[in-house]
Amino acid sequence: MNPPLSRTSAEAHLYMDLHPCSCGSTRFPRHSAVVALADGDLASRYTGTCEGCGAEREFVFRLPATPGRTSGGFRYGGNEPSQLLDPGEWLLVADAYAGSVPAESAGEAGQRARAALTRAVAALDEVGKFAPEGGGEIPASAFVSDRGRQLHQREPGRFRRERLAAVRGSYAELLARLG
Structure with a gap:
């Protein structure tokens, strides 16, 4: 195996x-x-x-042949797409983390909010790695899990490069405001 x-x-x-x-x-x-x-x-x-x-x-x-460097904050991987999760699963992960951020984020809640948004941004970065160079959207062939295929079939527009960038930008802006 x-x-x-x-x-x-x-x-x-x-x-x-x-x-x-x-x-x-x-x-x-x-x-x-x-x-x-x-x-x-x-x-x-x-x-x-x-x-x-x-x-x-x-x-x-x-394990990777050469360990990747994850400088610049939290990341799930290097520049190559994941072999473990497909883009739909990554988007579901981003949704779950972003959805766990409370409206009021002071003190300990603020720390949890920052951690969740950091992971949501990193998961969105993973989704984008499946988009072909110069392509506007992630191809249907990239969705290999049942969860991923179902999400793509329900909401294919969520996998367009510009929409992914807009959502990522919103999360990153909120994260910056949390300090």
Whole structure:
């Protein structure tokens, strides 16, 4: 088996959060180890016991040949598109994080709001990585998950480059105002 590439640990954890156990629970204490694959590449292996039903969970992700640099703030990956999540899933993640921001964001709520908006912006950046150079919208072939395809079919206009940029700009502006 050839495990999928995870560009960062944040991307791997997000993937695990989006893939629940058969009982529906996503929570399990994650013990991680770096392991060698049969082809000599390295992978991250996450194991633990589901908090919902007690089933053993395991996820294995191939590590990049050269670790990416994530300077300039929080990022889920480098310049290449994700192999774990499709653009629809990334947009759903951005929506969830942005939707969790409270109207009043002072004190501790402000810290949570900044963290959520930071992740929403990073998820929107991931959506844009699926757009072809010079293309106006993300092609239907990029949507490989059921969730992603369903969102694209319901709201294809949300995957136009200019609309993604406008939403990202709004989130970034709100984030800047939060300080």
